[in-house]
Amino acid sequence: MNDDVLDGIALLDPVDEGDAHADARAMREVVHARIAAAPAPRVHSRLLHSRRLHAIVAACLAIALVAFALVSLEGRGNTPVGQPVDGWIVVGSLQDLRSAKVTYVGSARAFVIARQGEQPYALSAVSPHSTYGFEEPLLYCRPAGQFVEPTHGSKFDAQGRYLVGPSPTGMYGVPLRVVNGNVEIDAATLSAAPSRAEHGDTSGFVPCPAEAIWSEPGFADVGGGGNSLFDLTFFHAPGADVSVGTFVSSVRGSNCSFPVPTWLQLTEPLGSQPASDADWRYYVADPEGVWSDVESSTYSRVDPLPSTAAFTGFRSHLFELWVDPAQVDREVWIVRNDPNGSRIAERWPRVEQIPQCYPPGSPSPAP
Amino acid sequence: MTTDRRRERFDELYRELAPRVAGYCRRRTDPEEAREVLAETFVIAWRKLESVPRDAPLPWLLATARRVLANRRRGRRVTTPLPESRVPDHADDVVGMLDLKRAFARLSSEDRDTVALIAWDGLTVAEAAVVAGCTAGTFSVRLHRARKRLAALLEPASPVGGDR
Numbered sequence: 001m002n003d004d005v006l007d008g009i010a011l012l013d014p015v016d017e018g019d020a021h022a023d024a025r026a027m028r029e030v031v032h033a034r035i036a037a038a039p040a041p042r043v044h045s046r047l048l049h050s051r052r053l054h055a056i057v058a059a060c061l062a063i064a065l066v067a068f069a070l071v072s073l074e075g076r077g078n079t080p081v082g083q084p085v086d087g088w089i090v091v092g093s094l095q096d097l098r099s100a101k102v103t104y105v106g107s108a109r110a111f112v113i114a115r116q117g118e119q120p121y122a123l124s125a126v127s128p129h130s131t132y133g134f135e136e137p138l139l140y141c142r143p144a145g146q147f148v149e150p151t152h153g154s155k156f157d158a159q160g161r162y163l164v165g166p167s168p169t170g171m172y173g174v175p176l177r178v179v180n181g182n183v184e185i186d187a188a189t190l191s192a193a194p195s196r197a198e199h200g201d202t203s204g205f206v207p208c209p210a211e212a213i214w215s216e217p218g219f220a221d222v223g224g225g226g227n228s229l230f231d232l233t234f235f236h237a238p239g240a241d242v243s244v245g246t247f248v249s250s251v252r253g254s255n256c257s258f259p260v261p262t263w264l265q266l267t268e269p270l271g272s273q274p275a276s277d278a279d280w281r282y283y284v285a286d287p288e289g290v291w292s293d294v295e296s297s298t299y300s301r302v303d304p305l306p307s308t309a310a311f312t313g314f315r316s317h318l319f320e321l322w323v324d325p326a327q328v329d330r331e332v333w334i335v336r337n338d339p340n341g342s343r344i345a346e347r348w349p350r351v352e353q354i355p356q357c358y359p360p361g362s363p364s365p366a367p
Numbered sequence: 368m369t370t371d372r373r374r375e376r377f378d379e380l381y382r383e384l385a386p387r388v389a390g391y392c393r394r395r396t397d398p399e400e401a402r403e404v405l406a407e408t409f410v411i412a413w414r415k416l417e418s419v420p421r422d423a424p425l426p427w428l429l430a431t432a433r434r435v436l437a438n439r440r441r442g443r444r445v446t447t448p449l450p451e452s453r454v455p456d457h458a459d460d461v462v463g464m465l466d467l468k469r470a471f472a473r474l475s476s477e478d479r480d481t482v483a484l485i486a487w488d489g490l491t492v493a494e495a496a497v498v499a500g501c502t503a504g505t506f507s508v509r510l511h512r513a514r515k516r517l518a519a520l521l522e523p524a525s526p527v528g529g530d531r
Binding site: 005006007008009010012013014015017019020021023024026027028030031034035126128168169188189190275276280 | 381385386387388389390392393394398401402405406409410413434437438467468471482483485486487500501504507508511514517518521
């Protein structure tokens with residue numbers, strides 16, 4: 001595609017510059033009024049450092065706090081659970097929440113984590129990897145005690161700190177307070193998400209099991225009915241900071257509505273950040289020949305692995321990536337170590353392009 | 368920074384960049400909400416003025432507007448429709464324009480936003496990456512793929528990339 005198409009897209013721009021300027025003019029006074037009503041930011045001035053003013057401010061604050069506490073005590077008993085009051089939503093009693101440990105608050109799209117002996121806290125159930133118009137949900141994976149983004153595979157520990165996947169940061173925090181034994185959260189306000197680096201050591205990371213499924217709103221568990229969740233698996237080398245640019249695999253092709261095919265994206269060299277699409281290499285496993293542009297015969301089970309194959313150090317839960325450096329332009333091997341002790345190796349051929357999905361109603365590729 | 372200097376800097380920011388932020392918001396929601404998001408974004412900018420980069424404030428403002436929009440949608444689970452373009456009807460007669468419009472509408476919202484940050488909001492790749500919350504390298508790859516998928520959609524009976 002050349003830049004003409006981008007130029008064409010520019011012509012589809014729905015916004016008139018005049019409207020944007022009119023909005024800016026119309027909201028200028030509103031913005032200034034809200035700023036005037038907002039708490040003043042820290043300002044260093046002689047006036048604010050005067051002792052007399054400090055005393056007056058302290059007295060006013062004390063009166064306001066006492067008044068607020070009295071009003072709160074009076075009205076709290078009638079506050080319905082789940083209804084926002086001044087932006088705060090009453091989730092439930094701290095005692096009940098502690099027995100549940102992790103509670104999903106659907107109306108606020110947030111999790112409240114309340115463990116015995118710890119201060120309760122709340123995290124947003126919307127992934128920081130969300131992009132405009134598509135808010136990726138997060139689920140709490142009970143078997144692993146971590147939060148997962150099922151669509152793209154990002155994972156976070158119970159404190160919301162980044163573990164693995166394409167998310168740029170850890171999870172967003174949600175303000176929480178305890179009033180008369182009730183936990184309240186302000187879901188309209190998010191606190192800054194911790195950076196990836198703030199997590200520190202992830203060597204003890206145990207991923208949410210690949211067979212975990214959606215069990216109830218907000219949660220993933222192993223066993224029972226439900227929808228498969230984990231379409232994407234992010235392989236990582238020990239200690240490596242893994243991103244989508246490193247090594248990605250779709251364990252199932254369900255986002256293409258295909259039940260079987262799977263593909264890998266590897267960067268060249270392995271583990272590097274891609275500067276362009278040319279840095280990707282694609283490998284597929286398509287045993288049923290669903291993708292017309294893949295020679296299914298070249299995918300095969302391998303037993304034993306060729307003696308030239310070497311483990312790369314990249315793994316994801318049960319899977320390992322093996323390559324022969326002399327053959328990496330043609331094929332890689334994926335080795336699955338099942339918990340029952342069996343070990344299965346598959347040869348995945350390289351293809352020129354990532355396999356394509358076909359939209360509903362369009363002519364489907366001939367199997 | 369004194370109050371006067373803060374006010375001065377804020378006014379300058381608003382004067383120069385509020386129309387750009389307003390345009391960004393209008394491309395992503397209805398006019399009424401766009402104005403609210405604009406106001407909320409600049410109130411946040413006032414509170415966090417010391418955090419607004421002096422050399423490149425626009426990506427910071429747009430990234431803030433994006434988060435404000437996301438916050439407002441939280442709980443509503445709104446799927447944003449593609450805004451109507453300003454292309455006059457007769458432009459649809461121009462060869463390819465209607466196809467382009469349809470193809471663009473069929474892209475995923477993520478792909479549309481990636482392309483829109485460049486084509487509509489006029490950002491560089493580095494600036495757009497700040498707004499999208501990723502590295503410039505990752506954004507380049509996203510843009511490249513979005514353009515490839517757009518190109519594929521412009522081909523008759525062509526497939527759509529399955530990268531999500």
